[in-house]
């Protein structure tokens with residue numbers, strides 16, 4: 156379920172920044188610090204999306220892009236310090252799907268990534284609903300009534316989990332395991348933080364609360380009693 160992102164970037168600082176941010180959002184991440192290593196990684200462990208730096212030692216990003224594209228249709232997000240129109244055209248000609256000009260914010264990366272992954276996903280969409288809450292698993296769009304709700308990747312996964320188990324109390328352990336994929340040992344407040352985000356978004360216009368706390372246990376999606 157969790158998508159694998161391959162990041163090919165020689166700048167350690169940016170690589171670390173992206174790896175942390177992506178893992179925090181729940182993606183699986185592979186990294187490579189030059190083109191040859193990136194191509195080998197893509198071949199051995201095919202990613203769902205590639206974030207590719209333009210300026211790489213050895214085989215440059217443009218050439219890596221061409222070779223990736225020759226082998227698969229994996230979405231490619233290029234990172235570049237260049238902002239000239241001709242550079243963008245060159246990259247698109249080489250098969251890149253989208254661009255991000257350095258310096259960029261993590262939110263921008265995540266937004267582009269979601270859009271690219273969404274486009275790449277051919278699976279049969281399913282619409283999960285509870286009360287007036289709707290989640291389209293094809294487009295990853297959420298609605299409260301007619302109101303569209305923007306979700307980050309993690310928020311989406313969390314809401315999807317609740318919608319798959321309406322009126323069922325989900326323990327913190329189950330939520331950690333299903334959404335974050337590892338055991339937090341109950342130390343972290345990450346679930347509380349994300350539940351708060353989801354509440355803010357699903358109750359933004361004063362709608363009735365659907366995501367309830369079950370003290371000492373976890374959370375449940377249900378109508379207000």
Ligand code: CA
Pocket residue numbers: 164165166208209210211
């Ligand atoms: Ca670079």
